[in-house]
Amino acid sequence: MSELSWIFLSAMVVNNFTLALFLGLCPFMGVSARVETALRMGAANIFVLVLTSLTVSFLNAFILERAPYLRIISFIVVIASLVQIVETVIKKVSPTLFRELGIYLPLITTNCAILGLAIFQTNRDYNVFEGLAFALGAGFGLTLALVLMASIREETELADVPSIARGMGLVLIIAASLSMGFMGFAGLLSST
Amino acid sequence: MRETTQQEDFLRGIWRENPVLIQMLGLCPALAVTNNVENSLAMGLATLFVLCGSSLLVSLCQRFIPGEIRISAYILIIATFVTVADLSLQALVPDIHKALGAFIALIVVNCMILGRQEAFASKRPVGRALLDALGTGAGFSIALVMLGAVREVLGSGSFLGVSLFGPSYEPWIVMILPPGGFLTLGVLLLGLAWWQERRPDRIEASQRRQAGSQEAIAVAGIATSGRPTPTRGEAG
Known part of the structure; x- marks a missing residue:
């Protein structure tokens, strides 16, 4: 298996951002009530993740090697402004898409998956292409987890659960079983 | 105008509006680093430090921060304190810094901290902002240590590294793995x-x-x- 597809697969299922690394839990809990919104949130995330990865590669190559202590501050500023730019551009170019994504775009700024991606990419010294594969894998992994969660939650809407479990308790227990399922993918690591 | 007393400012964050257990904020670190008590405590204290520092500064600077760019200003202030915490931990306790990994840097995007700045520190005098930050940070640490204690006792049969049940205890490995985090908080x-x-x-x-x-x-x-x-x- 080539290096790039391995990075992609590893970020998507083996080290799934949400279910194995606990990144991006806020949208995972917050917007996973319906499959359609989950898909849109996932799409917005993939988009921003890819852009962030490209920008972070650039920053690491040209600026931050001289000032590593500025990493956290510059990453968060870059992400915040990136999200702002994306929002403005989409609003101008495609108002329909902007309405579809709605509130999810600005929310992405405080999604730890994005900053997490930036930091992991830096720590592991990925080059531009590896970074892109990593971002795509992470994005699809997030979307996969969101959609799975949303599909299960749509079913539990109609189920007769005890009154105390009508809330986050049930969501977390479902997440635990999903996470346990994803642990099965860890076997992929040793098979290569 | 005193809608709440100072005691309430402090106590509210610890139990009645506990960030993790009641408001469900800052879940990522609360689940990611709580596989033993030591890491939970370190994470809780680091967050407490960042929260107090940024609340103090935001409250002091509230007159000078224009409304339009306040969120960016808060994030910059928080990121500064996170950098301080990150570098200090790296220098003082390198083992813990390694165990917590990227999650120290990720304190920046802990929505609980930004939430306290926006909802409280930016509108109140310094003393009360600090009390609120102390209370919320303490509540966060307590929740983290609770999670960490349950997971370490069940998952490795020890507390703070001290073995509790002797060699015959078969640890529930799953509790220190990711599913255990979701499960413990869920229960x-x-x-x-x-x-x-x-x-x-x-x-x-x-x-x-x-x-x-x-x-x-x-x-x-x-x-x-x-x-x-x-x-x-x-x-x-």
Whole structure:
């Protein structure tokens, strides 16, 4: 298996951002009530993740090697402004898409998956292409987890659960079983 | 204008508005680093430090921060304190810094901290902002240590690295793995919901019982009715 597809697969299922690394839990809990919104949130995330990865590669190559202590501050500023730019551009170019994504775009700024991606990419010294594969894998992994969660939650809407479990308790227990399922993918690591 | 007392500012964050258990904020670090008590405590204290520092600075600078760019300004202030915490931990306790990994840097995007700046520190005097930050940070640390204690005791059979049950104990490995984090918090929340649901129930049940017995006395005084009221069954 080539290096790039391995990075992609590893970020998507083996080290799934949400279910194995606990990144991006806020949208995972917050917007996973319906499959359609989950898909849109996932799409917005993939988009921003890819852009962030490209920008972070650039920053690491040209600026931050001289000032590593500025990493956290510059990453968060870059992400915040990136999200702002994306929002403005989409609003101008495609108002329909902007309405579809709605509130999810600005929310992405405080999604730890994005900053997490930036930091992991830096720590592991990925080059531009590896970074892109990593971002795509992470994005699809997030979307996969969101959609799975949303599909299960749509079913539990109609189920007769005890009154105390009508809330986050049930969501977390479902997440635990999903996470346990994803642990099965860890076997992929040793098979290569 | 004093809608809350100073004591309330401090205590509110610890229990009644606990960031993790009640408001469900800052879940990522709360689940990611709590596989033992030591890491939980370090994470809790680092967050407490960042929260206090940024609340202090935001509260001091509230006059100078224009409304339009306040969120960016708060994030910059938070990121500065996170960098301080990150570098200090790296220098003082390199082992813990390694164990926590990227999650120290990720304190920046802990929505609990930004939430306290926006909702409280930016509108209150320094003293009260600091009290609020201390309370919220303490509540966060308590929740983290609770999670860490459950996971370490069940998952490795030890507490703060000290073995509790001896060599014959078979650890629940799953509790220190990712699913254990979700499971522990889920069960804690179920327990909390159960407790909260029972409280009004108890009050209501005792009221009903009282009303029922008064009614029964009244009824018994007038005529004998042999049908028991079903309130007890419901309450039980």
